[in-house]
Amino acid sequence: MEPTKKMYDMIGVGIGPFNLSLAALLDDQPEVDSLFFEQTPKFDWHPGMLIEGTKMQVPFIADLVTMADPKSPYSFLNYINENDRMYQFYFLQRLDIPRREYNDYCQWVAEQLESCQFGKRVMNTKHIKDEEEYFEVEVLDLETETTDVYYTRNLVLGTGTRPTMPRSFQDLPEEDVFHTADFLKNEERCKKASSITVVGSGQSAAEAFRELLKEQREHKFRLDWITRSPGFASMEESKLSLEHFSPDYVNYFYGLPQQQKDEIFASQGLYYKGISNHTITDIYDLLYEFSVGREELDVGLQVLSEVKAIKKKTDGSGYEITCQHLQTGETFVHESEVVITATGYTPYVPPFIEDHLSSLLHWDEKGRYEVEADYRLKLTEATSNQIYVHSGISHTHGVGSTNLGLAVHRNKVIINHLMDQEVYRIPEKSIFQKFNV
Ligand SMILES: Cc1cc2nc3c(=O)[nH]c(=O)nc-3n(C[C@H](O)[C@H](O)[C@H](O)COP(=O)(O)OP(=O)(O)OC[C@H]3O[C@@H](n4cnc5c(N)ncnc54)[C@H](O)[C@@H]3O)c2cc1C
Incomplete structure (x- = not known):
């Protein structure tokens, strides 16, 4: 050397x-x-x-x-x-x-x-x-x-940062179970699937869901969106809220005691974790448009439901995802051939x-x-x-x-x-x- x-x-x-x-x-x-x-x-x-x-x-x-x-x-x-x-x-x-x-x-x-x-x-x-x-x-x-x-x-x-994949989703075949960070790489795979589930409710989840929703009628897959959050919440985008992304707020925040910083940061999810208003509007518009004159959409949106476990079905035709409702405590099993995790990034x-x-x-x-x-x-x-x-x-x-x-x-x-x-x-x-x- x-x-x-x-x-x-x-x-x-x-x-x-x-x-x-x-x-x-x-x-x-x-x-x-x-x-x-x-x-x-x-x-x-x-x-x-x-x-x-x-x-x-x-x-x-x-x-x-x-x-x-x-x-x-x-x-x-x-x-x-x-x-x-x-x-x-x-x-x-x-x-x-x-x-x-x-x-x-x-x-x-x-x-x-x-x-x-x-x-x-x-x-x-x-x-x-x-x-x-x-x-x-x-x-x-x-x-x-x-x-x-x-x-x-x-x-x-x-x-x-690196994509964060929940423990239970790791070690499953990458072409079936993948993070949104690999979404475009797997887009063709999605078009061939009979069912697709997006897990999570941040901006990346919404963008993947919107893209799949546009394709869903042509490629005829069942499309589900599951989140443990109480709703598909929109990001806080008002102009005065955006001032949190300023040097002034950085200086103020930096000066606080560490424990207080941790508490404040944990409470600020909607400043960066929610979904942009325009993306939610696009999704709602598509759902509305597709529902015209049709009996039922082959699409599901499920809130308050935490994924607890995932395993391959015994006949190999997809995955069984065990979920728990966070308010009623009920568990249910959801089936899907492809699962996309929109579970964020870690430094x-x-x-x-x-x-x-x-x-x-x-x-x-x-x-x-x-x-x-x-x-x-x-x-x-x-x-x-x-x-x-x-x-x-x-x-x-x-x-x-x-x-x-x-x-x-x-x-x-x-x-x-x-x-x-x-x-x-x-x-x-x-x-x-x-x-x-
Ligand atoms: C899908 C997505 C969309 C986003 N959109 C926005 C947006 O619209 N507005 C906004 O404000 N923020 C957005 N963000 C957040 C943020 O702006 C981005 O994550 C941004 O890419 C962060 O930039 P970075 O330079 O820290 O890191 P990255 O873009 O993650 O780049 C880090 C680089 O370091 C390289 N690297 C790591 N280790 C080594 C090594 N040992 N040797 C050499 N190279 C190495 C990696 O290969 C990588 O390319 C978005 C984030 C994501 C995930």
Whole structure:
């Protein structure tokens, strides 16, 4: 293994939108030598859910750079302009661009950034203390299967999340029982099924259900939607509620005691877990349309029902899902050939963090990172090296941590700290309401 001797200022692990935004903003700072590694062969944003017709849940202004630098060449509007689509976008008159277009825009940015390297997985990171202190980063090139070592003064973790699959659903054949993260990969399989059940009631569940509902009459499968929630609740989208996704709320939330933060975050599900109003409207409109002149729809929507167990039917023709009604306590068995779990995502902490950096980090009693207000992980030793973090910080920075609208603000804070100067001005107040007194 021949080490590369160069010392970088910043190495990023993972290139989702959060680190891509940082890479795009750092491109304007030639004095910062940075490199970002992503294991997938190219930028691809939740490819299993790039369903045609799905829209971003934030306005296009929450692109990779605009909230920090509207003059950046990497803005969404510049992407539109460079692709000769300005008039079409103008007449579209929409802030909520298609999800597929956001992905295409991010790919356009990633392709221009020399600091972004794809097909490279960060395998290991160690903190080295010689005359100089730095991190050693081991990177596997997934195409050539060779490993290179890089050196950096600072790290930034943007490793995102992983789909969460309930225990009882694991180890079943992937083509029959899968997470919404794999929805498009399995779309053809769904069309051949006699029955399909979607479990869960967040935005991804609703989008999968809506897509299947559109196909249901042509492909003649039975379609069910089961959730343990009391209803198919809509996301809280009023403008004053959206102010929770602001730097002001992050600052307020960060200052609260940890136990209170945990209680508040647990009560804020509808700010991020519910279903967009327009998706519920689409579904209701489709159900209404399909019910015209027909005796009964071959579709079921079941609330208040928790899935307790799932097993393959003895004749191999599908699965038996045992559910319990959460208010009456009754149990029932539901049968389905295909089961799609829309059971959310969990922050991904790469194994090398726990294996090789664990003793350098402060962990809270629930085994989560402790994080400074400016997105540095709290370290157990005094060192000039920093580890900045984007993912797995909802417990410290609140409900907006996974929101694209706050990613650029976070990167402004990170860059100001990294460069030890106010590269980006951060206004004291950015919204109408006050959260503290
Ligand atoms: C279907 C879906 C739709 C969403 N829509 C919206 C929306 O409209 N608006 C909004 O505000 N938020 C939305 N979100 C939430 C959030 O914006 C996204 O989850 C966003 O992708 C988070 O970006 P990220 O950079 O943290 O991580 P990710 O996009 O998850 O990217 C992390 C990357 O790190 C890579 N990686 C991990 N470990 C390594 C390693 N060791 N070496 C190299 N690479 C590694 C992974 O391959 C991955 O590509 C959505 C989430 C989902 C799941």
